[in-house]
Structures are given as structure tokens and as C-alpha cells.
Amino acid sequence: QQPVQSPQAVILREGEDAVINCSSSKALYSVHWYRQKHGEAPVFLMILLKGGEQMRHEKISASFNEKKQQSSLYLTASQLSYSGTYFCGTEIRGSNFGNEKLTFGTGTRLTIIP
Amino acid sequence: GAGVSQSPSNKVTEKGKDVELRCDPISGHTALYWYRQSLGQGLEFLIYFQGNSAPDKSGLPSDRFSAERTGGSVSTLTIQRTQQEDSAVYLCASSLVAGYISGNTIYFGEGSWLTVV
Numbered sequence: 001q002q003p004v005q006s007p008q009a010v011i012l013r014e015g016e017d018a019v020i021n022c023s024s025s026k027a028l029y030s031v032h033w034y035r036q037k038h039g040e041a042p043v044f045l046m047i048l049l050k051g052g053e054q055m056r057h058e059k060i061s062a063s064f065n066e067k068k069q070q071s072s073l074y075l076t077a078s079q080l081s082y083s084g085t086y087f088c089g090t091e092i093r094g095s096n097f098g099n100e101k102l103t104f105g106t107g108t109r110l111t112i113i114p
Numbered sequence: 115g116a117g118v119s120q121s122p123s124n125k126v127t128e129k130g131k132d133v134e135l136r137c138d139p140i141s142g143h144t145a146l147y148w149y150r151q152s153l154g155q156g157l158e159f160l161i162y163f164q165g166n167s168a169p170d171k172s173g174l175p176s177d178r179f180s181a182e183r184t185g186g187s188v189s190t191l192t193i194q195r196t197q198q199e200d201s202a203v204y205l206c207a208s209s210l211v212a213g214y215i216s217g218n219t220i221y222f223g224e225g226s227w228l229t230v231v
Binding site for chain 1: 147221223
């Protein structure tokens with residue numbers, strides 16, 4: 001039931017764009033995106049609740065597809081501060097307690113170089 | 115408190131010893147979660163609490179792992195007879211409302227780094 005994130009890692013030059021995908025084999029109630037810097041706590045970025053919804057946090061945006069099984073995170077004009085590991089957390093429909101906790105993907109490590 | 119507080123921040127223990135990890139959630143948060151993060155890995159769910167009850171313990175790796183929460187606030191994760199594979203960061207998180215987390219933000223602590231030697 002763990003969502004699959006892709007790519008596993010990406011290296012960008014400052015100012016470049018990137019897309020991180022999160023796919024689930026099950027329909028989802030919601031998707032939560034977090035960023036974690038090395039040695040720090042994961043920090044909340046945004047929640048997507050509705051199919052077709054798009055959200056934005058600074059220059060980072062995300063979408064949640066209509067079938068509610070996939071979300072994508074879009075990083076535009078990346079800044080050095082965007083470096084870290086990005087996790088999607090999913091709230092899964094149709095399983096015991098699946099909607100009462102987040103099941104996280106394995107993460108995407110983003111490195112921004114000057 | 116202002117954020118989720120965990121202690122100890124770092125713990126080195128000998129194989130076979132018991133360890134206790136403590137989590138103090140954000141004041142007023144009714145839901146509390148424990149996750150484990152091994153080096154370079156994702157966030158592995160262990161257990162969550164609604165108040166003092168644990169509806170879902172499905173992520174606990176073995177019967178050496180247990181957790182309790184008292185007074186609807188502080189939680190303790192206990193690992194008995196620690197093994198080297200228990201080495202990981204143990205993250206605690208809390209959210210305002212228990213159940214149906216849609217729309218509820220989960221806030222993480224900085225974790226307890228456990229090393230079993």
C-alpha cells in the first residue's frame with residue numbers, strides 16, 4: 001500500500017524546474033506533501049483533498065488527479081533552499097485505518113546546485 | 115508546547131538493552147503517531163493513538179516494541195532487547211483531530227536517533 005515516488009533522486013541547477021510524482025495502487029482521500037532537510041523534522045508543505053485540485057506553496061505547486069490515485073509536485077525556478085527529501089503521505093480509501101494515518105512514499109532526494 | 119518535542123535526541127545503547135523514547139505532542143492535539151526512518155529510507159508507520167487508545171498498532175515490527183500514551187498527552191515508545199536492526203530515527207508526530215485526517219496537518223518532531231551497538 002506504500003505509494004511509489006519517482007524519481008528517487010534529482011539534481012538541478014538553481015533556477016531549473018522539476019516534477020516529483022506520487023502514485024498509489026489504491027484510491028486516496030488525500031495527499032500530503034512534506035520536505036525534510038538532513039537531520040531535521042519533515043515539514044508540511046500542502047494537502048490536496050479533491051480530485052483535480054491544485055495547491056501552491058511559494059513557487060511549489062501540486063496537483064491531485066481526477067481518479068485520486070496520483071499526485072505530482074512541481075518545483076518551479078528552484079532555489080537552493082528547496083534542497084531536501086520530498087515525501088508524499090497518502091490517506092488510503094477502503095482499508096482499515098487507512099484514512100486515519102498517513103502512509104508515506106520512500107521519498108525523492110532533491111539537490112539544487114548553484 | 116510550541117512544537118512536538120522528543121527525547122532523547124540521540125541514544126546509543128548496547129544490543130540487548132531496553133530503551134524508552136518519549137514524545138510530547140503539541141498541546142491540544144488528540145492524535146499522536148510514531149514513525150521510524152532508517153538511513154536513507156522513507157517514513158515507516160509504527161502506531162497511532164487517539165487519546166490514550168491505539169486503534170492501529172499494525173506497524174510495530176515485533177513484540178519487542180510497545181507504546182503507551184497517558185493523559186492524552188505524552189507518549190512513550192519502548193523497545194525491549196534492542197537489536198542492531200532497530201537503529202533508526204524514531205519520529206513522533208501529532209495532529210489536532212483524530213480520525214479522518216483529511217485536512218488535518220500532521221506536525222513532526224525532530225526525532226530520536228537510536229544507535230544499537
